[in-house]
Amino acid sequence: MKKKYFIPFLIGNYPKNSKFIKILNFISKNGIKTIEIGIPFSESYLDGKIISDIYKKIKNFSLDDLLKSLKKFENIYKILVCYSNFIESIGMDFFLKKIKRKINSLLIVDQPLKYLLKMKKKFIRNNIKFVYIICTNNIKIINNTKNIFKELEKYNLCSHIYLINRLGVTGEKIKINYKNIYKNFIKISKLTRIPIITGFGINKNNFSFYKEKKINFVIGTKIIKYIKERKIKKLKKFIKKCIK
Template structure:
Protein backbone atom coordinates (compact mmCIF):
# COMPACT_ATOMS: atom_id res chain seq x y z
CA UNK A 1 0.00 0.00 0.00
CA UNK A 2 1.58 3.29 -1.06
CA UNK A 3 1.19 6.66 0.64
CA UNK A 4 -1.77 7.69 -1.52
CA UNK A 5 -3.68 4.52 -0.67
CA UNK A 6 -2.95 5.04 3.04
CA UNK A 7 -4.04 8.69 2.87
CA UNK A 8 -7.41 7.93 1.32
CA UNK A 9 -8.18 5.24 3.88
CA UNK A 10 -8.61 8.15 6.31
CA UNK A 11 -11.95 9.95 6.37
CA UNK A 12 -10.72 13.49 6.90
CA UNK A 13 -10.71 16.75 5.00
CA UNK A 14 -7.85 16.82 2.49
CA UNK A 15 -6.07 19.74 0.83
CA UNK A 16 -3.58 19.19 -1.97
CA UNK A 17 -1.60 22.21 -3.20
CA UNK A 18 -0.15 22.30 -6.71
CA UNK A 19 3.32 23.71 -7.33
CA UNK A 20 5.04 24.15 -10.68
CA UNK A 21 8.51 22.60 -10.51
CA UNK A 22 11.16 25.23 -11.19
CA UNK A 23 8.93 28.16 -10.20
CA UNK A 24 9.53 30.85 -9.08
CA UNK A 25 13.20 29.83 -8.82
CA UNK A 26 14.72 26.66 -10.17
CA UNK A 27 15.03 25.10 -6.68
CA UNK A 28 11.89 26.61 -5.06
CA UNK A 29 9.99 23.31 -5.12
CA UNK A 30 11.95 21.85 -2.21
CA UNK A 31 11.05 24.65 0.19
CA UNK A 32 7.43 24.78 -1.00
CA UNK A 33 6.94 21.04 -0.52
CA UNK A 34 8.42 21.10 2.98
CA UNK A 35 6.23 24.12 3.79
CA UNK A 36 3.11 22.28 2.59
CA UNK A 37 3.85 19.40 4.94
CA UNK A 38 4.67 21.76 7.81
CA UNK A 39 1.32 23.56 7.66
CA UNK A 40 -0.66 20.32 7.39
CA UNK A 41 -1.41 19.75 3.70
CA UNK A 42 -2.18 16.14 2.91
CA UNK A 43 -0.56 15.56 -0.49
CA UNK A 44 1.33 17.72 -2.96
CA UNK A 45 0.86 17.84 -6.70
CA UNK A 46 3.94 18.81 -8.69
CA UNK A 47 3.54 20.15 -12.21
CA UNK A 48 6.10 19.25 -14.87
CA UNK A 49 6.46 22.37 -17.04
CA UNK A 50 5.62 21.87 -20.71
CA UNK A 51 5.68 24.28 -23.63
CA UNK A 52 2.19 23.32 -24.90
CA UNK A 53 0.00 22.77 -21.81
CA UNK A 54 -3.53 22.17 -23.10
CA UNK A 55 -5.29 22.01 -19.73
CA UNK A 56 -3.47 24.88 -18.02
CA UNK A 57 -4.86 28.38 -17.68
CA UNK A 58 -2.75 31.52 -18.15
CA UNK A 59 -1.47 31.58 -14.56
CA UNK A 60 0.02 28.09 -14.56
CA UNK A 61 1.19 28.58 -18.16
CA UNK A 62 3.08 31.65 -17.02
CA UNK A 63 4.70 29.73 -14.16
CA UNK A 64 5.70 26.95 -16.58
CA UNK A 65 7.27 29.47 -18.96
CA UNK A 66 9.31 30.93 -16.10
CA UNK A 67 10.35 27.45 -14.95
CA UNK A 68 11.47 26.44 -18.44
CA UNK A 69 13.47 29.67 -18.75
CA UNK A 70 15.02 28.85 -15.36
CA UNK A 71 16.29 25.61 -16.89
CA UNK A 72 14.08 23.05 -15.15
CA UNK A 73 14.15 19.52 -16.57
CA UNK A 74 12.61 16.17 -15.68
CA UNK A 75 15.96 14.93 -14.39
CA UNK A 76 16.29 17.94 -12.11
CA UNK A 77 12.70 17.50 -10.90
CA UNK A 78 13.51 13.92 -9.93
CA UNK A 79 16.58 15.09 -8.01
CA UNK A 80 14.52 17.69 -6.16
CA UNK A 81 11.82 15.16 -5.29
CA UNK A 82 14.51 12.80 -4.03
CA UNK A 83 15.63 15.54 -1.64
CA UNK A 84 12.03 16.27 -0.61
CA UNK A 85 11.44 12.58 0.05
CA UNK A 86 14.50 12.45 2.32
CA UNK A 87 12.82 15.08 4.52
CA UNK A 88 9.13 14.17 4.48
CA UNK A 89 6.75 11.27 3.87
CA UNK A 90 3.98 13.48 2.43
CA UNK A 91 2.33 11.79 -0.58
CA UNK A 92 3.59 13.21 -3.88
CA UNK A 93 1.84 13.12 -7.24
CA UNK A 94 3.38 14.31 -10.49
CA UNK A 95 1.18 16.16 -13.00
CA UNK A 96 2.64 15.85 -16.50
CA UNK A 97 1.54 15.90 -20.10
CA UNK A 98 2.35 12.75 -22.00
CA UNK A 99 4.78 14.38 -24.45
CA UNK A 100 7.62 15.04 -21.95
CA UNK A 101 7.24 11.48 -20.65
CA UNK A 102 7.37 9.99 -24.14
CA UNK A 103 10.50 12.02 -24.88
CA UNK A 104 12.08 10.86 -21.62
CA UNK A 105 10.99 7.25 -22.12
CA UNK A 106 7.94 5.82 -20.35
CA UNK A 107 9.72 2.91 -18.65
CA UNK A 108 12.66 5.08 -17.63
CA UNK A 109 10.25 7.73 -16.32
CA UNK A 110 8.30 5.26 -14.17
CA UNK A 111 11.50 3.66 -12.87
CA UNK A 112 12.75 7.07 -11.76
CA UNK A 113 9.39 7.89 -10.17
CA UNK A 114 9.67 4.70 -8.14
CA UNK A 115 13.30 5.34 -7.20
CA UNK A 116 12.72 8.86 -5.84
CA UNK A 117 9.48 8.09 -3.99
CA UNK A 118 6.72 9.51 -6.19
CA UNK A 119 3.36 8.00 -5.25
CA UNK A 120 1.14 8.96 -8.18
CA UNK A 121 1.20 10.28 -11.74
CA UNK A 122 -1.53 12.41 -13.32
CA UNK A 123 -1.58 12.56 -17.13
CA UNK A 124 -4.34 14.98 -18.22
CA UNK A 125 -3.96 14.25 -21.94
CA UNK A 126 -3.65 10.45 -21.81
CA UNK A 127 -6.73 9.01 -23.58
CA UNK A 128 -8.55 6.29 -21.66
CA UNK A 129 -8.27 3.90 -24.61
CA UNK A 130 -4.47 4.20 -24.47
CA UNK A 131 -4.07 4.20 -20.69
CA UNK A 132 -4.13 0.50 -19.81
CA UNK A 133 -0.45 -0.25 -20.44
CA UNK A 134 0.72 2.87 -18.61
CA UNK A 135 -1.55 2.05 -15.66
CA UNK A 136 -0.37 -1.56 -15.39
CA UNK A 137 3.29 -0.51 -15.54
CA UNK A 138 2.69 2.15 -12.89
CA UNK A 139 0.90 -0.17 -10.51
CA UNK A 140 3.63 -2.81 -10.89
CA UNK A 141 6.05 -0.25 -9.45
CA UNK A 142 3.75 0.83 -6.62
CA UNK A 143 2.78 4.09 -8.34
CA UNK A 144 -0.87 5.16 -8.53
CA UNK A 145 -1.95 6.18 -12.06
CA UNK A 146 -4.43 9.01 -11.44
CA UNK A 147 -6.86 9.29 -14.35
CA UNK A 148 -9.24 12.16 -15.04
CA UNK A 149 -13.01 12.32 -15.36
CA UNK A 150 -15.02 15.38 -16.40
CA UNK A 151 -18.64 16.56 -16.28
CA UNK A 152 -19.25 15.05 -19.73
CA UNK A 153 -17.83 11.63 -18.77
CA UNK A 154 -20.55 8.97 -18.86
CA UNK A 155 -21.44 6.93 -15.78
CA UNK A 156 -20.13 3.77 -17.41
CA UNK A 157 -16.83 5.42 -18.32
CA UNK A 158 -16.44 6.84 -14.79
CA UNK A 159 -16.66 3.31 -13.45
CA UNK A 160 -14.23 1.97 -16.08
CA UNK A 161 -11.72 4.74 -15.42
CA UNK A 162 -11.88 4.21 -11.66
CA UNK A 163 -11.30 0.48 -12.04
CA UNK A 164 -8.31 1.06 -14.32
CA UNK A 165 -6.84 3.71 -12.00
CA UNK A 166 -7.60 1.58 -8.93
CA UNK A 167 -6.42 3.89 -6.11
CA UNK A 168 -7.54 7.42 -7.01
CA UNK A 169 -9.15 9.45 -9.79
CA UNK A 170 -9.18 13.19 -10.47
CA UNK A 171 -12.52 14.86 -11.19
CA UNK A 172 -12.19 18.01 -13.25
CA UNK A 173 -14.80 20.38 -11.85
CA UNK A 174 -15.16 22.44 -15.02
CA UNK A 175 -14.80 21.81 -18.72
CA UNK A 176 -11.80 23.61 -20.12
CA UNK A 177 -8.59 24.97 -18.69
CA UNK A 178 -7.43 25.42 -15.11
CA UNK A 179 -8.17 28.54 -13.15
CA UNK A 180 -11.59 29.21 -14.67
CA UNK A 181 -14.44 30.29 -12.43
CA UNK A 182 -16.48 27.43 -11.05
CA UNK A 183 -19.74 26.53 -12.69
CA UNK A 184 -22.96 26.72 -10.72
CA UNK A 185 -22.80 24.79 -7.46
CA UNK A 186 -26.02 22.87 -8.11
CA UNK A 187 -24.59 21.54 -11.38
CA UNK A 188 -21.33 20.65 -9.64
CA UNK A 189 -23.11 18.92 -6.79
CA UNK A 190 -25.05 16.74 -9.22
CA UNK A 191 -21.85 15.90 -11.12
CA UNK A 192 -19.84 15.06 -7.99
CA UNK A 193 -22.63 12.90 -6.60
CA UNK A 194 -22.61 11.04 -9.90
CA UNK A 195 -18.86 10.48 -9.70
CA UNK A 196 -19.14 9.24 -6.11
CA UNK A 197 -21.93 6.85 -7.05
CA UNK A 198 -20.15 5.29 -10.03
CA UNK A 199 -16.47 5.47 -9.07
CA UNK A 200 -14.91 2.41 -7.47
CA UNK A 201 -12.02 4.55 -6.19
CA UNK A 202 -11.72 7.70 -4.06
CA UNK A 203 -11.66 10.91 -6.08
CA UNK A 204 -10.22 14.37 -5.68
CA UNK A 205 -11.42 17.55 -7.36
CA UNK A 206 -9.31 20.21 -9.02
CA UNK A 207 -9.48 23.22 -11.33
CA UNK A 208 -10.94 26.50 -10.07
CA UNK A 209 -10.72 26.06 -6.27
CA UNK A 210 -9.35 29.14 -4.54
CA UNK A 211 -10.55 29.69 -0.96
CA UNK A 212 -11.43 28.04 2.34
CA UNK A 213 -15.13 27.95 1.48
CA UNK A 214 -14.35 26.03 -1.74
CA UNK A 215 -12.12 23.58 0.13
CA UNK A 216 -14.87 22.80 2.66
CA UNK A 217 -17.54 22.46 -0.03
CA UNK A 218 -15.53 20.16 -2.28
CA UNK A 219 -14.47 17.96 0.62
CA UNK A 220 -18.16 17.52 1.42
CA UNK A 221 -18.84 16.05 -2.02
CA UNK A 222 -15.49 14.41 -2.82
CA UNK A 223 -12.41 12.99 -1.10
CA UNK A 224 -10.22 16.07 -1.36
CA UNK A 225 -9.54 19.43 -3.02
CA UNK A 226 -6.59 20.45 -5.20
CA UNK A 227 -5.65 24.15 -5.32
CA UNK A 228 -3.32 25.17 -8.13
CA UNK A 229 -3.82 28.39 -10.09
CA UNK A 230 -4.89 30.29 -6.97
CA UNK A 231 -1.65 29.38 -5.20
CA UNK A 232 0.47 30.53 -8.14
CA UNK A 233 -1.64 33.72 -8.36
CA UNK A 234 -1.04 34.37 -4.66
CA UNK A 235 2.69 33.88 -5.15
CA UNK A 236 2.73 36.36 -8.05
CA UNK A 237 0.68 38.88 -6.06
CA UNK A 238 3.06 38.68 -3.09
CA UNK A 239 6.37 38.67 -4.98
CA UNK A 240 6.79 34.93 -4.34
CA UNK A 241 7.05 35.41 -0.58
CA UNK A 242 7.28 32.03 1.15
CA UNK A 243 5.73 33.59 4.27
CA UNK A 244 2.70 34.78 2.30
CA UNK A 245 2.36 31.35 0.70
CA UNK A 246 2.35 29.88 4.20
CA UNK A 247 -0.40 32.31 5.24
CA UNK A 248 -2.47 31.41 2.19
CA UNK A 249 -2.12 27.66 2.77
CA UNK A 250 -3.12 28.17 6.39
CA UNK A 251 -6.18 30.11 5.24
CA UNK A 252 -7.14 27.26 2.90
CA UNK A 253 -6.76 24.83 5.80
CA UNK A 254 -8.87 27.01 8.09
CA UNK A 255 -6.06 27.84 10.49
Protein backbone atom coordinates in the same frame (compact mmCIF):
# COMPACT_ATOMS: atom_id res chain seq x y z
CA MET B 1 -9.45 16.78 9.83
CA LYS B 2 -10.24 19.32 7.12
CA LYS B 3 -6.59 19.73 6.12
CA LYS B 4 -6.66 16.33 4.42
CA TYR B 5 -9.13 17.63 1.82
CA PHE B 6 -6.86 20.39 0.51
CA ILE B 7 -4.38 19.47 -2.25
CA PRO B 8 -2.01 22.26 -3.31
CA PHE B 9 -0.57 22.34 -6.83
CA LEU B 10 3.05 23.45 -7.20
CA ILE B 11 5.34 23.78 -10.21
CA GLY B 12 8.38 21.53 -9.86
CA ASN B 13 11.34 23.42 -8.34
CA TYR B 14 9.68 26.79 -8.97
CA PRO B 15 10.78 29.52 -8.49
CA LYS B 16 14.07 27.76 -7.66
CA ASN B 17 15.10 24.61 -5.78
CA SER B 18 15.75 26.20 -2.39
CA LYS B 19 12.48 28.18 -2.29
CA PHE B 20 10.50 25.19 -3.59
CA ILE B 21 11.87 23.10 -0.71
CA LYS B 22 10.97 25.82 1.81
CA ILE B 23 7.37 25.79 0.55
CA LEU B 24 7.31 21.98 0.80
CA ASN B 25 8.62 22.20 4.37
CA PHE B 26 5.77 24.56 5.27
CA ILE B 27 3.22 22.27 3.61
CA SER B 28 4.64 19.21 5.37
CA LYS B 29 4.74 20.86 8.82
CA ASN B 30 1.10 21.89 8.43
CA GLY B 31 -0.01 18.30 7.92
CA ILE B 32 -1.03 18.42 4.26
CA LYS B 33 -1.16 14.82 3.04
CA THR B 34 -1.18 15.13 -0.76
CA ILE B 35 0.31 17.50 -3.33
CA GLU B 36 0.33 17.85 -7.10
CA ILE B 37 3.60 18.81 -8.79
CA GLY B 38 3.56 20.10 -12.36
CA ILE B 39 6.38 19.40 -14.79
CA PRO B 40 7.01 22.54 -16.90
CA PHE B 41 6.12 22.13 -20.56
CA SER B 42 6.18 24.94 -23.13
CA GLU B 43 3.04 23.78 -24.98
CA SER B 44 0.82 23.45 -21.91
CA TYR B 45 -2.46 24.17 -23.69
CA LEU B 46 -4.65 22.87 -20.84
CA ASP B 47 -3.16 25.28 -18.32
CA GLY B 48 -4.34 28.85 -17.85
CA LYS B 49 -2.28 31.93 -18.63
CA ILE B 50 -0.53 32.27 -15.27
CA ILE B 51 0.80 28.71 -15.21
CA SER B 52 1.48 28.38 -18.96
CA ASP B 53 3.43 31.67 -19.02
CA ILE B 54 5.65 30.42 -16.21
CA TYR B 55 6.16 27.07 -17.97
CA LYS B 56 7.33 28.87 -21.12
CA LYS B 57 9.90 30.88 -19.17
CA ILE B 58 11.42 27.89 -17.40
CA LYS B 59 14.55 26.72 -19.20
CA ASN B 60 16.62 23.59 -18.59
CA PHE B 61 14.13 21.93 -16.23
CA SER B 62 15.75 18.93 -14.55
CA LEU B 63 13.60 15.99 -13.49
CA ASP B 64 16.56 14.65 -11.50
CA ASP B 65 16.78 17.89 -9.51
CA LEU B 66 13.04 17.80 -8.82
CA LEU B 67 13.17 14.20 -7.57
CA LYS B 68 16.11 15.15 -5.36
CA SER B 69 14.07 18.03 -3.88
CA LEU B 70 11.15 15.68 -3.14
CA LYS B 71 13.30 12.95 -1.57
CA LYS B 72 12.96 14.03 2.08
CA PHE B 73 9.18 14.44 1.91
CA GLU B 74 8.18 10.79 2.18
CA ASN B 75 5.24 11.73 4.42
CA ILE B 76 3.51 13.51 1.52
CA TYR B 77 1.66 11.64 -1.25
CA LYS B 78 3.06 13.03 -4.50
CA ILE B 79 1.08 13.25 -7.76
CA LEU B 80 3.23 14.24 -10.72
CA VAL B 81 1.30 16.24 -13.35
CA CYS B 82 2.64 16.29 -16.89
CA TYR B 83 1.93 16.18 -20.61
CA SER B 84 2.52 13.07 -22.71
CA ASN B 85 5.06 14.87 -24.93
CA PHE B 86 7.41 15.24 -21.98
CA ILE B 87 7.22 11.51 -21.26
CA GLU B 88 7.60 10.58 -24.92
CA SER B 89 10.72 12.76 -25.20
CA ILE B 90 12.55 10.45 -22.78
CA GLY B 91 10.48 7.27 -23.18
CA MET B 92 7.76 5.85 -20.91
CA ASP B 93 9.90 2.94 -19.63
CA PHE B 94 12.80 5.20 -18.72
CA PHE B 95 10.46 7.80 -17.19
CA LEU B 96 8.60 5.32 -14.96
CA LYS B 97 11.84 3.68 -13.87
CA LYS B 98 13.28 7.10 -12.95
CA ILE B 99 10.30 8.17 -10.80
CA LYS B 100 9.84 4.72 -9.21
CA ARG B 101 9.73 4.91 -5.38
CA LYS B 102 9.95 8.72 -5.60
CA ILE B 103 6.53 9.57 -7.04
CA ASN B 104 3.30 7.89 -5.95
CA SER B 105 0.99 8.69 -8.84
CA LEU B 106 0.98 10.18 -12.32
CA LEU B 107 -1.56 12.54 -13.86
CA ILE B 108 -1.04 12.71 -17.63
CA VAL B 109 -3.38 15.54 -18.52
CA ASP B 110 -3.71 14.92 -22.26
CA GLN B 111 -4.15 11.14 -22.41
CA PRO B 112 -7.42 9.17 -22.13
CA LEU B 113 -8.00 6.20 -19.86
CA LYS B 114 -7.66 3.82 -22.83
CA TYR B 115 -4.01 4.86 -23.23
CA LEU B 116 -3.30 4.46 -19.51
CA LEU B 117 -4.83 0.98 -19.42
CA LYS B 118 -2.63 -0.10 -22.33
CA MET B 119 0.32 0.82 -20.13
CA LYS B 120 -1.00 -0.99 -17.04
CA LYS B 121 1.78 -3.60 -16.93
CA LYS B 122 4.37 -0.83 -16.90
CA PHE B 123 2.57 1.00 -14.10
CA ILE B 124 2.24 -2.20 -12.06
CA ARG B 125 5.90 -3.16 -12.64
CA ASN B 126 7.09 0.21 -11.35
CA ASN B 127 4.54 0.42 -8.51
CA ILE B 128 3.17 3.73 -9.79
CA LYS B 129 -0.51 4.55 -10.01
CA PHE B 130 -2.31 7.05 -12.22
CA VAL B 131 -5.14 9.56 -11.90
CA TYR B 132 -8.30 9.03 -13.96
CA ILE B 133 -9.95 12.28 -15.12
CA ILE B 134 -13.74 12.60 -15.42
CA CYS B 135 -15.57 15.83 -16.29
CA THR B 136 -18.75 16.55 -14.31
CA ASN B 137 -20.40 17.69 -17.57
CA ASN B 138 -19.90 14.32 -19.23
CA ILE B 139 -22.94 12.44 -17.92
CA LYS B 140 -22.45 9.60 -20.43
CA ILE B 141 -19.04 8.74 -18.97
CA ILE B 142 -20.27 9.05 -15.38
CA ASN B 143 -23.19 6.72 -16.12
CA ASN B 144 -20.87 4.10 -17.62
CA THR B 145 -18.06 4.05 -15.09
CA LYS B 146 -19.00 1.00 -13.01
CA ASN B 147 -17.10 -1.50 -15.18
CA ILE B 148 -14.17 0.91 -15.54
CA PHE B 149 -13.87 1.19 -11.76
CA LYS B 150 -13.95 -2.60 -11.42
CA GLU B 151 -10.95 -2.92 -13.73
CA LEU B 152 -9.06 -0.12 -11.99
CA GLU B 153 -9.69 -1.69 -8.58
CA LYS B 154 -8.82 -5.18 -9.81
CA TYR B 155 -5.28 -4.13 -10.77
CA ASN B 156 -4.98 -1.44 -8.07
CA LEU B 157 -3.98 0.99 -10.82
CA CYS B 158 -5.70 4.23 -9.92
CA SER B 159 -4.78 6.48 -6.99
CA HIS B 160 -7.57 9.04 -7.51
CA ILE B 161 -10.57 9.90 -9.63
CA TYR B 162 -10.15 13.52 -10.72
CA LEU B 163 -13.63 15.00 -11.08
CA ILE B 164 -13.04 18.27 -12.95
CA ASN B 165 -15.71 20.96 -12.88
CA ARG B 166 -15.66 21.54 -16.64
CA LEU B 167 -13.56 20.98 -19.73
CA GLY B 168 -11.15 23.79 -20.54
CA VAL B 169 -8.05 25.35 -19.06
CA THR B 170 -7.11 25.89 -15.43
CA GLY B 171 -7.36 29.20 -13.62
CA GLU B 172 -10.39 30.56 -15.45
CA LYS B 173 -13.27 32.15 -13.58
CA ILE B 174 -16.27 29.94 -14.16
CA LYS B 175 -19.78 29.51 -12.84
CA ILE B 176 -19.75 26.31 -10.81
CA ASN B 177 -22.81 24.10 -10.51
CA TYR B 178 -22.26 22.95 -6.92
CA LYS B 179 -25.37 20.79 -6.86
CA ASN B 180 -24.16 18.90 -9.94
CA ILE B 181 -20.66 18.44 -8.50
CA TYR B 182 -21.97 17.05 -5.24
CA LYS B 183 -24.48 14.79 -7.00
CA ASN B 184 -21.75 13.27 -9.18
CA PHE B 185 -19.37 13.02 -6.23
CA ILE B 186 -21.95 10.97 -4.30
CA LYS B 187 -22.77 8.89 -7.39
CA ILE B 188 -19.14 7.96 -8.05
CA SER B 189 -18.45 7.39 -4.33
CA LYS B 190 -21.09 4.65 -4.37
CA LEU B 191 -19.42 2.93 -7.32
CA THR B 192 -15.80 2.83 -6.17
CA ARG B 193 -13.49 2.95 -3.16
CA ILE B 194 -10.97 5.02 -5.15
CA PRO B 195 -10.56 8.48 -3.56
CA ILE B 196 -12.09 11.37 -5.49
CA ILE B 197 -10.51 14.79 -5.94
CA THR B 198 -11.95 17.79 -7.74
CA GLY B 199 -10.49 20.86 -9.37
CA PHE B 200 -10.79 23.72 -11.91
CA GLY B 201 -12.35 26.98 -10.80
CA ILE B 202 -11.68 26.46 -7.09
CA ASN B 203 -10.47 29.57 -5.29
CA LYS B 204 -10.48 31.47 -1.98
CA ASN B 205 -14.15 32.37 -2.45
CA ASN B 206 -15.57 28.87 -2.87
CA PHE B 207 -13.25 26.25 -1.34
CA SER B 208 -15.33 26.17 1.87
CA PHE B 209 -18.04 24.27 -0.06
CA TYR B 210 -15.62 21.38 -0.72
CA LYS B 211 -14.45 21.26 2.89
CA GLU B 212 -18.02 21.20 4.17
CA LYS B 213 -18.93 18.36 1.79
CA LYS B 214 -15.65 16.52 2.60
CA ILE B 215 -14.49 16.55 -1.02
CA ASN B 216 -10.75 16.61 -1.77
CA PHE B 217 -10.02 19.78 -3.74
CA VAL B 218 -7.03 21.08 -5.72
CA ILE B 219 -6.01 24.74 -5.87
CA GLY B 220 -3.20 25.66 -8.22
CA THR B 221 -3.46 29.01 -9.98
CA LYS B 222 -3.94 31.07 -6.80
CA ILE B 223 -0.95 29.38 -5.16
CA ILE B 224 1.29 29.84 -8.19
CA LYS B 225 0.24 33.49 -8.44
CA TYR B 226 1.36 34.12 -4.85
CA ILE B 227 4.70 32.43 -5.55
CA LYS B 228 5.19 34.34 -8.80
CA GLU B 229 4.52 37.66 -7.05
CA ARG B 230 6.80 36.64 -4.14
CA LYS B 231 3.95 37.01 -1.67
CA ILE B 232 5.05 34.11 0.50
CA LYS B 233 3.44 35.45 3.70
CA LYS B 234 0.10 35.69 1.89
CA LEU B 235 0.67 32.21 0.45
CA LYS B 236 1.20 30.75 3.91
CA LYS B 237 -1.85 32.57 5.24
CA PHE B 238 -3.94 31.26 2.34
CA ILE B 239 -2.74 27.67 2.86
CA LYS B 240 -3.59 27.86 6.56
CA LYS B 241 -7.05 29.15 5.66
CA CYS B 242 -7.56 26.19 3.31
CA ILE B 243 -6.74 23.66 6.03
CA LYS B 244 -8.44 25.42 8.94
